[in-house]
Amino acid sequence: MSTQATNRTKHLAVLAAGLGLVYVLARHRRSILGTLIRTCNLRFPLNLNHKRIEVINSVHESQSVIRELKSHCETFKVLGFDCEWITVGGSRRPVALLQLSSHKGLCALFRLCHMKQIPKDLRELLEDDNVIKVGVAPQEDAMKLSHDFGVGVASTLDLRFMAVMAGHKAEGLGKLSKTHLNFVLDKNWRLACSNWEAKQLEPAQLNYAANDALAAVAIFQKLSADLEPRHFWNLRAVKFDVVRNKIEPFLDVDFTKGYAASLALDRASSSSTHVLTAKPKPKIKKRQQCRFLGTQSKAFYDNCLLEAPDGELLCTIDRRKATWYLNQNLGTQINEQPFTVRLNFEPAGRAVGDVGRYYQTPKENQCVVCGRRDAYIRKNVVPREYRKHFPVVMKSHTSHDVLLLCPSCHQKSNISDHKIRTMLGNKCEAPPFKHSEGVCKYTEDKELKRVKSAGKALLLQGERIPSPKVAEMHKTLLDYYADETEISQELLRRAAELDCRVENEDYCQHGEKVVQMYCDKYGGLVELERLWREHFLHTMQPKFLPELWNVNHNASRLEVRASEGRVDNADLLVAGLEPVVKDSTTNAC
Known part of the structure; x- marks a missing residue:
């Protein structure tokens, strides 16, 4: 075939392919266009300069707008959420304005001060836990609506949680909008404190209120994309279910409490911090409000081997423990690489089943969530505040629940733990925060x-106090010190140094009470362990867990020990396991 004929054939093939593509695009143009529009809506934040504001003054006006909001939530179950109110004489008036916005640019402004009640369909939308209501500190607005109108707002999400998860700063709505949308919200105090109960709102007020709610949705979209980074040519929308699973632990959680709890736990675990780096950290001249992790150029897992006298592998241990066996003449070094110690005595137990194989398996020095290897902190999956109240047999071997997380993942995990603590506090009537009633160990008499x-x-100031007040104070002192007849300097010093604290009879540590309740009512401590482990798996979705890591690990370990006669029935009952039935010729425990 000639070259000319070959070129003609190629041209015809290209033309045919082009015509075929045009035919497909023409025939399926509506579905393709719809897909592209939906993709862009879900992947790219809406344009705040193209919005539609609907002001609702009555129950009748609200019906069509709420139907439209609900229809928008069928494709993207997120609403921007905010409230406005006024303060008169230092007292807050009921919420005057409720703002709800969708990802399609619709913002509904419900003037509750004119409506006097929450319409039924609006109440259903607010109470729908499948629709996430986003903003900054939305829990505070939800509490005000609950107090003023008796409506619950389900599935609120503080956008600062998403910012932290995506590696950004936790900022207010204005700064989040500027940072992530390059859109400047008008935060003039005169607008914020304007009369939201006015007969008719000014255009500036409407824009102010609508932009806050619309920006919240747009920021959610942007941060969702940051949580699922991908190449710019990948136009597939971020899967909402994937994002929902990641943010689930932070729904209805107060950011200030959750974040403070995280930082407190970070400080408590500072001695467990390992950061592997060759460069020293620069000195910080100005005091920061965040915590810097201490550095330690040492791996956490040494993976030294410990063997029984016959050479059977018992477990992997760290170098310090292996050296201790040698220094105590309890073992003999067998190998240098890997460092191996063989015991000179028969151990109490051998490795049995998957439980035993877990302790035999070498562990990686990396974050179990993201795989980062240069910095990590020990994470107690079952927090110490509970574990320390366990019986000795259940807290003596806890390495299974000590995992390595990088600083970022560690903080995210600690923040998510706040929700489980709160749930356990409610379930066991043991509030987890010190400011809660009945929790303080001491009260002031x-x-x-x-x-x-x-x-x-x-x-200190006796000469400056008026005589009538001095006489009153003298009486107070002599009434208390009944054996004294006059006021002396020694008496004043004793009074000034009094300890006003008295023990609170109702005090019980949160962890202690939760442990006791699980022992008595909720199936034993293995159930409490399982709860925390499943929570960790669900919230953090670790990709690099040690082999054979299992939510039922301690139950299996106790069953092995019970079969070997190395655990008491009392401890099995506390754990929530069936006691071992002894031979009829022996006395039961």
Whole structure:
């Protein structure tokens, strides 16, 4: 075939392919266009300059708008959420304006001050836990709506959680909008404090209120994309279900409490921090409000081998423990690489089943969530505040629940733990926060405080106090110190140094009470362990867990020990396991 004929054939093939493509595009143009529009809507934030504001003053006006909002939520189950109110004479008035916005640019402004009640279909939308209501500090607005109108707002999400998860700063709505949308929200205090109960709202007020709710949705879209990074040519929308699973632990959680709990736990675990780096950290001249992790150029897992006298592998241990066996003449070094110690005595137990194989398997020095290897912190999957109240047999071997996380994943995990603590606090009537009623170990005795104040005031400022007040203070002191007949310097010093604290009879540590309740009512401590392990798997979705890591690990370990007669029935009952039935010729425990 000639070259000319070959070129003609190629041209015809290209033309045929082009015509075929045009035919497909023409025939399926509606579905393709719809897919592209939906993709762009879900992947790229909406344009805040092209919005539609609907102001609702009555129940009748609300019906069509709420139907439209619900239809928008069928494709993207997220609404921007915000509230406005006024303060008169230092007292807050009921919520005047409720803002709900969709990803399609619709913002509905419900003037609750004119409606006087929440319409039924609006109440259903707010209480629908499948629709996420996003904003900054939305829990505070939800509490105000609950207090003022008796409506619950389900599935609120503080956008600062998403920012932290995506590796960004936790900022206010204005800064989040500027950083992630390059859109400047008008945060003029005169608008924020304007009259939201006015007969008719000004255009500036409408824009202010609508932009806050619309920006919240757009920021959610942008941060969702940051949580699932991909190449710019990949136009597939971020799967909402994937994002929902990641943010599920932070729904209805107060960011200030959750974030503070995370930082407190980070400080508590600072001694467990390992950061592998060759470069020293620069000195910080200005005091920061965040915590810097200490550095330690040492791997956490040494993976030294410990063998029984016959050479059977028992477990992997760290170098320090292996050296201890040698220094105590309890073992003999067999190999240098890997460092291997063989015991000189028969151990209490051998490796049995998957439980035993777990302890035999070498562990990687990396974050079990993301795989990062240069920095990590030990994470107690079952927190110490619970584990320390377990019986010795259940807290003596806890390495299974000590995993390595990088600083970022560690903080995210600690924040998500706040929700489980709160749930356990409610379930076991054991509030997890110190400011909660009945939790403080000590209370302040009012009478002792009055005596101490009188003694301190007279001791330091006695000459400046009016005579009638001095006489009153003298009476307070002599009534308390009934054996004394006059006020002396020694008496004033004793009064000024009084300890006003008294033990709270109702005090019980959160962890202690939760452990006791699980022992008595909720199936034993293996159920509490399982709860925390499943929570960790669900929230963090670790990709690099050690082989044979299992949510039922301790139950299996105790069953092995029970079969070997190395655990008491009392401990099995506390764990929630069936006691071992002894031979009829022996006395039961």
